[in-house]
Amino acid sequence: MSNQKKRNFQIEAFKHRVVVDPKYADKTWQILERAIHQIYNQDASGLSFEELYRNAYNMVLHKFGEKLYTGFIATMTSHLKEKSKLIEAAQGGSFLEEINKKWNEHNKALEMIRDILMYMDRTYIESTKKTHVHPMGLNLWRDNVVHFTKIHTRLLNTLLDLVQKERTGEVIDRGLMRNVIKMFMDLGESVYQEDFEKPFLDASSEFYKVESQEFIESCDCGDYLKKAEKRLTEEIERVAHYLDAKSEEKITSVVEKEMIANHMQRLVHMENSGLVNMLLNDKYDDLGRMYNLFRRVTNGLVTVRDVMTSHLREMGKQLVTDPEKSKDPVEFVQRLLDERDKYDKIISTAFGNDKTFQNALNSSFEYFINLNARSPEFISLFVDDKLRKGLKGIADVDVEVILDKVMMLFRYLQEKDVFEKYYKQHLAKRLLSGKTVSDEAERSLIVKLKTECGYQFTSKLEGMFTDMKTSEDTMRGFYGSHPELSEGPTLIVQVLTTGSWPTQPAVPCNLPAEVSVLCEKFRSYYLGTHTGRRLSWQTNMGTADIKAIFGKGQKHELNVSTFQMCVLMLFNNSDRLSYKEIEQATEIPAADLKRCLQSLACVKGKNVIKKEPMSKDIGEEDSFVVNDKFTSKFYKVKIGTVVAQKETEPEKQETRQRVEEDRKPQIEAAIVRIMKSRKILDHNNIIAEVTKQLQPRFLANPTEIKKRIESLIERDFLERDSTDRKLYRYLA
């Protein structure tokens, strides 16, 4: 084969390809285009759906999908351009109506067009990944109508104007408003947000900025809050009526920011109507409103809480440090309880029982109650007062309520051991003098203390109750074994366990013979039943009921202390006795004797003996006679001892000292416990841990802890590290 013969083969295309007449496609499209026009002109009744559907199907089938798609877009665009001109021409109020009307027409038309073009929608658009007919129709409306320059801003301003009108109290057509805004939503979230929501929020922000400024200049805090609350509900309603539900959060946050967050400080501190004023005047509604509004903004509640806390602390500080007010302990504690009740109520009614507010309340009370070192004593005295007489005639439930409240205050105390000391003293007095009103109430309080501070705290208090109970049994046994004693004076002995009771030095005194015989009998009975025990008589704590007949035969029963009994019994044998004689006969220590004589001779209405010369104070040279003229309208006369209910200064010192003394072993025990587990620890950490461990009982003083450490080092429990002096080492 030569080169000339070489011929390129050319494969020719198939000559008789089936091609649809392009004119046919144009013709079909014209039919469809005309139909679209008719649909837009609301003249679709004469159209045959089957024919149009078939035509659209045929166009797609014969590969004219592209032509159909672009044609549909072009036709719809031209229609929408026309419509936008009509809308633009609408004047004033009819503008929105016109938009709404045209929008509804467009939607209907779009529906029909989509039906006709359904086959294209399913096949051609699907495989070419173009925008489907319905969303395309919405996009065209957006681009040609909503975003048309002469409509865009006018539409937005009209809507914002209407909102503004509604805010100033005018009635607007909410239905129309809802339809137009619904159009934005239908056009897609981004259209709604960009073309309406964002400008709406900006305008609202501006509006509320101005309004809140106006309000804050002219209203007091309560009114302002009312107005802010009203605005907030209005905006929420507005969202429900004609905005997208997702806008609620955004618009409320605008109102919150402009009306509350920006004016927070000023509102809270507003003179004569701010938070402090509301608290003082128990304005629950206003407080509740403030709480609910401030809760919506960041740091809102913190602000309210801080102001409340500082007010509480200031108020409490004044309360506990005012010397006038600490004169009457019962009144003092009652005030504290009242304040607590007041704030409890505020928190529960206005602040929705907010935990953080309760904590603030508690921490404030804790802060100021401990400012007064005598708070533990006062609280114990308050309880004493309530359990002595105050609770008479009060139902058990109320007793519980009062005790619960007292426990609340007790929880705030840092020096719980001081309270324990006083409580022990007061309880001892109550028990021995038989003045407890309700055994039940006493026990219930002990149980409360036990749950609060543990078994240790109340074991001695419980011991006191046990002693009272066993004493009763012992007395029954004593009189059972000595039937001959039913005649003559009755002796009631309460056997107190040393250690459980507040110790007081046993003051010796000579008991009258009648009594001392009985005492001896009891001693032998008691020691006979219990071996290995020691009995000593606490005459300073006893009482006696003695019968006396005065000059004109007035009979009285005198309720006196043991000392007073000793003195009075002397007058059975002589009419006149000098101070010295009495002192010799009774051997009562001078201070006690003087107090006892004073109460017998100098208290008006209860002076069963007369003193010569008459004066307030007892002198060593004084002499005494029975007051024959003594009268009283009561048969039973209680002769009190001149003792202050409150402690005297030296007594106070003593209690304090005893407390300090009792703390020492506790601190040491805590140090040893900690060191035993840690082996090596530095100074600061020991202090911290000991303080933490003892917190439920008292606040340990760092210098005292240091002293205790020194003492433990001396006693070879601990040693200092040889290299680092700050480290302590536990010696096993």
Next chain:
Amino acid sequence: MGISKDRIKFNVGGRIFETTATTLANAGRDSFFGALFDDEWNLSPQDSIHFVDRNSDCFAVLLDLLRTGDLNVPANIPERLLHKEASFYGLLDHVRTAKWGPFDGNRLRLSDSVKGIAPGDGTAIRAGPDGGCCVAHGSVVHVFDWMLEEHSPINLDYQRVNDVGWIDSDNIVLSACERLGRGEGGMGLFSSSSGDLRYKFQVCHENQVKSYTAGALSFSPDYEIFASCKGRSNEYGIGVWDQITGKQTDFFYESPGWSLGDADKLQWLNGKNCLLVATLFPRKDNCYISLLDFRDKNMVWSWSDIGSPMAIDEKRVRDAIAMEDSNSICVVNEFEDLGFIDLRMYGGSVRWSSRSKLMKSKMPDEPCYPKLALHEGQLFSSMNDSISVFCGPDWVLTSRLRRSYGGSICDFSIGGDRLFALHSEENLFDVWETPPCPII
């Protein structure tokens, strides 16, 4: 009783049909019939006869489909024509739903066999999410839709396809061999309808794009693609890509003495958040199965038959599949014995359940090694010319699917409520469907 008011008449290609709006409502809004009615399914012009210029026989079939929900195609109507008509009315989805029901391995019926053009040696068959499938064969992937109409094939220009997988009904991922000296290969995303390349997945090592050979593929529901990769300079391991961005997000390098880059099989375990990687005999002399946790780049479980004594009847693992529900891996040997490895123990051994010693004597001339698949608690194992179905906690053999011609089954796949089995001869594949639920 009066005359029902919702009656409607059609004149389809000259034949008159009478039906009701209620029946047509079954077609749904997105159909020719839906568009005829207004929002309350009222017909606008009440009494006229609606003319439709279509085939009346097909209309009759489709009308009965709307009436009863069942598809009964008389022998004289070609399926293709019916599909075309259904497409016109917007009823293709109805036809598809009526054709076959929810997948159940024990009720499968052979519904069709499609013969390929090329003479065999298919690599893989993968069921698509909507009832279609694709068949990899040399450097070509044939794509079929649910009507088993073939679309334009994906042609890789002489690169061998190793694995294929569907991302969704319109997107297929291919893994291919790197051609020596050409630097092509790797993975690509292709359109299932047009066969066009849409995206190429790249591998970077130390910020440098490297060419690679991609092997087995797997996908996670978190839109991740996993592929075993072999780079030219020993960068072996498992690559991870994001399906949405297409960017490489991770690479798990193969450690010495282990195999990842050559893996035969990858399987994403959703509950464990791990990827199963299995390299099996005969690709390597030994089998390596491991679970990779990509969160802390850790191989959390592994098993290998290195050093295990070979018994006389030599059981080599030929395929493996993890079964998360029973915390085990099922393996199969060349005699279709199933074995189980406990996933909770590290370094456990295979517990073989020897069922079929008889098989050994009847091995065909050109055996195909068994493959495993798991679908909704049913275990499938292909062996020679049949597929066995195992059920229950003890994996009892409950069904066996067998065809008389086409030779051994070299691969099979389950998806879109269908099972596709590719035979080694003539590129023939079978379609197995579960018949629709009984009428009552």
